[in-house]
Amino acid sequence: MRRRDTLLMALAVSGLTACTTPEAPAPAQPGTFTVAVAEPAALLPGQALDQPGKLLAGALWTPLMTLDNPGAAPVPAAAEKVESPDQRRWTIRLRPGWRFHDNTPVTARSYAQTWAMARQQRWAATGLLDQLQVQEVATPDDLTVEVTLAAAQRHFPVALTSTLLAPLSEQALTRRDWTTLIGNGPYRAEGQWSQGIRLTANPAYAGATRARSEAIKVVVATAEAQYAQLVAGGIDLATEIPAAEHGKLTSQFANRSTTWPQPEATYLAFPARPEYADPARRHALSMAIDREALATGPLSHRVTPATALLPAALGAERKDSACRPCVHDVQAAALLARQSELPKNLTVYFNQDTYQRTWIEPLAAQLRLSLNAEAISTKGLPAAEYADRLEHHRFDGPYLLTARATYPHPTALLSRLAAQVGFTHPNFAELLAAADTSEAADRDLRLAENIALRELPLAPLWSPHGHLYWSPRLAEVTPDPVTGLRLAGIRAG
Numbered sequence: 228m229r230r231r232d233t234l235l236m237a238l239a240v241s242g243l244t245a246c247t248t249p250e251a252p253a254p255a256q257p258g259t260f261t262v263a264v265a266e267p268a269a270l271l272p273g274q275a276l277d278q279p280g281k282l283l284a285g286a287l288w289t290p291l292m293t294l295d296n297p298g299a300a301p302v303p304a305a306a307e308k309v310e311s312p313d314q315r316r317w318t319i320r321l322r323p324g325w326r327f328h329d330n331t332p333v334t335a336r337s338y339a340q341t342w343a344m345a346r347q348q349r350w351a352a353t354g355l356l357d358q359l360q361v362q363e364v365a366t367p368d369d370l371t372v373e374v375t376l377a378a379a380q381r382h383f384p385v386a387l388t389s390t391l392l393a394p395l396s397e398q399a400l401t402r403r404d405w406t407t408l409i410g411n412g413p414y415r416a417e418g419q420w421s422q423g424i425r426l427t428a429n430p431a432y433a434g435a436t437r438a439r440s441e442a443i444k445v446v447v448a449t450a451e452a453q454y455a456q457l458v459a460g461g462i463d464l465a466t467e468i469p470a471a472e473h474g475k476l477t478s479q480f481a482n483r484s485t486t487w488p489q490p491e492a493t494y495l496a497f498p499a500r501p502e503y504a505d506p507a508r509r510h511a512l513s514m515a516i517d518r519e520a521l522a523t524g525p526l527s528h529r530v531t532p533a534t535a536l537l538p539a540a541l542g543a544e545r546k547d548s549a550c551r552p553c554v555h556d557v558q559a560a561a562l563l564a565r566q567s568e569l570p571k572n573l574t575v576y577f578n579q580d581t582y583q584r585t586w587i588e589p590l591a592a593q594l595r596l597s598l599n600a601e602a603i604s605t606k607g608l609p610a611a612e613y614a615d616r617l618e619h620h621r622f623d624g625p626y627l628l629t630a631r632a633t634y635p636h637p638t639a640l641l642s643r644l645a646a647q648v649g650f651t652h653p654n655f656a657e658l659l660a661a662a663d664t665s666e667a668a669d670r671d672l673r674l675a676e677n678i679a680l681r682e683l684p685l686a687p688l689w690s691p692h693g694h695l696y697w698s699p700r701l702a703e704v705t706p707d708p709v710t711g712l713r714l715a716g717i718r719a720g
Contacts, residue, residue, distance in 0.1 A: 258441035260463040260701060260719040263448040263456065270420055271405045272393035273345045273352035276631060278489065278693060278711050281390055282466070283445065285710030286426055287328075287410035288393035289434050291319060291338075292384050297490075297540055297635050297708045301384045304434065305333070305411065307370075309387060314379035314664060319372040319387070325433045327396040328415040335366035337394035344400055345391075352391040355633040358642065359386055379664045386634040388709050413438040413715040422447045426714075439703065440719040457698060463719065464697040464704065466712070470527030476696060484696035487706035488531065488540035490632040490640070493583075494685040495575075496648050498622045502570055506683055511563035512625060513552040513686035515597035516590060522689055525586040530689035536676045538690030540708065541637045550680055553687055557597045564598050571600035576616075576626035579607030583627050620649050628685060635708045637672050638662055641679075650684040 267279040275284045292301040292309065303309065305325060311317040325333040342364060345352035360377035367373060376383065386392075396409040408416040413434060414426040423446040428438035448456060450467035457465045468476065476484045495512065497503040518532035531539065533553045563569075575591055577583040584607060591605045608616070616622055628647060632639040642659055644650070658675040662668040693711050697704050700720045707713045 256442075258719055259443065260440060260698075260717065261444040261446060261461070262464040262466065262714070263446050263453040263462045264466050265449075266422075266447050267420075269351075270408060271350070272390045272410075273341065273350040273395075275390060276351050276633075279466070281710045282712055282714065283408075283424075284390040284393060284410075285707060285712070286412055286414040286443070286714040287408055287416060288390055288412045289410075290390055290393060290709070291387040294385070294388045294635060294708050301388050306387065309384045311383070314381045314383070315376050317374045317376070317383055319374065321370040321372070322433065323370060325411055326431055327394075327411050328409045328429060329396055329398060330431070331396055331398070332369075333394055333411050334369045335372045336369070337396070338372050338392070339364045339366050340400050341395045342392065344395070350391075351633075355386065355389060355391050358633065358639070359383065378660075381664055381668065382636045382638060385636045386639070389634045390710060391633060414443065436715060438715045440717055443714060443717075457696065460698070462698075463700050464695065464717070466693065466695060468528075468694045468696065470529075473528040476694070480696040483699065483701075483704075484694070485704070485706060486692045486694055487708075487711065488538055489691045489693055489711070490538060490540040490635050490708075491629065492533065492538045492640070492690040493530075493627060493629045493688045494644075495688055496622075496626050496628040496685040497683075498624065498626070499620065499649050500623065503625075505567045506681070507563045507567035508569045509683045509686065510552045511560045511567060511569050511598065512594065513683065514554060514556045514560040514563070515594050516686070516688065517555040517593055518553065518689055519555070520593075521586055521589060525589050526689070530691050532689050533687030536679055536687055537637055537640055540690070541632055541635060541640060550687055552680065552683055560597050561599065564600075569598065569600075571598070572602035573600075573604075574624040575603065575605050576613070576622055576624060577605060577607050578610055578613040578627065580610040580613075581629075583629075587627070617647060637676075641672070641675060644679075644685065648684045650679070650682070652678055652682060654678055655682075 264279040264282060267283060268277040269275045269280045270283060272284040272288050275281050289305045291304060291306040293304040294301050305322060307320045307322045309317060309319050321335060327333055342356060346356065359380060361374060362377050363375040365373040394411060399407060399409055406419055413429055413432050415429045417425040417427055426443040426445065428441050450469045453465035453467050454469055454472050456462045497509050503509060522530050522532050533550060535550050577587045587605050591603055595601055595603045630640055630643055630647065638659060645655065655675050655678045658671045662671040665671055695704060695712060702718045703716050705713050705716050
């Protein structure tokens with residue numbers, strides 16, 4: 228019996244070893260490549276706000292308009308032209324001959340019905356439609372979409388670059404099948420998502436830029452696993468990098484890596500309460516924070532410290548919109564705190580179900596040290612309660628606020644921020660409204676930003692940036708201001 232037990236144990240150990248020993252990567256097929264991503268929060272384009280979701284939506288769907296760089300003029304993609312006589316009534320003329328991956332035609336009704344379904348189902352696209360103040364959508368013929376807005380908005384064509392507004396097929400809408408990924412883009416999905424998916428070039432694609440590789444294998448992996456697999460040759464493109472390996476981007480991947488700014492920012496917001504009415508108190512708290520130390524420490528090189536109210540992805544690198552309160556200055560912070568009699572027993576709130584929990588305590592420690600206020604504390608709230616307090620402005624102390632622009636334009640974030648914190652400065656609102664119609668929109672936006680920085684209803688902290696690094700097999704890896712990466716533009720050797 229002992230000999231039999233010993234033999235069985237040896238076989239079990241042998242089998243366990245075989246299962247845990249990493250296999251050598253299979254040779255890559257010409258014209259194909261493998262990309263690793265984090266697990267997407269949503270795959271439906273009208274719901275995809277996270278970066279992996281937008282990345283996949285950008286490969287499977289083609290938006291009405293496309294954008295090469297933030298601040299550049301959008302150019303037609305699935306649309307043939309977009310025009311308006313008054314910036315309030317817009318006509319979108321679709322390109323003829325477009326078909327979904329199931330070979331059914333893409334029509335004006337495809338867009339109208341998808342947007343109506345988005346509102347019915349309360350998808351993320353609803354927020355964009357509401358922000359644009361879409362009042363009516365009409366389809367006079369198969370290739371024409373007429374959109375009426377509540378007020379003139381000259382940047383409406385920029386909003387049409389968002390994949391949130393991508394059309395769904397008749398099959399998906401009729402069956403309410405939100406899992407079968409039937410798009411109108413350069414790649415089509417083979418099967419359904421299950422910790423990854425295979426994408427193949429769409430032979431019937433009617434767009435100007437066809438897929439440059441035959442197939443893409445998408446896999447889900449952590450940042451650490453992505454780095455290890457890329458080095459070992461198991462994948463060709465990584466979209467996350469572990470903090471420990473961040474420095475190797477400029478050495479090991481010197482010519483095969485890039486970073487790109489995301490249209491998102493995190494702020495320390497202040498409640499509309501008497502104890503925070505003095506801007507000097509808000510400036511003191513902002514200048515007490517060492518953003519660079521947090522970015523390279525607990526935030527693991529994943530963010531860019533704020534130097535303006537808006538993230539760089541929205542054109543925030545202008546010198547005339549520099550954020551003086553974003554500069555770490557302990558002496559100035561302490562002086563302002565004393566002069567304004569800043570309370571020393573305040574509480575900073577955060578969403579305990581998000582990444583905020585990993586860096587809130589180091590931030591609070593900086594506030595305590597810089598302001599000599601040991602009573603400053605933090606309080607985490609569940610996501611649902613936090614969202615409710617945000618919606619109803621029910622915080623009694625500073626709180627963390629992360630905001631995303633649904634399309635790459637400053638007003639997409641400025642108007643959202645003002646609404647979220649209840650900022651009601653009259654000149655600010657007037658300038659934002661003017662920027663929607665005026666030829667001097669850039670000037671109006673700069674003035675609005677400067678008012679916000681002076682009043683500081685929220686202190687900019689940082690904005691995330693994406694990482695891309697790849698194997699020598701790939702060429703033409705290009706970041707995209709809307710989806711993060713143009714998968715269709717990558718050429719695999």
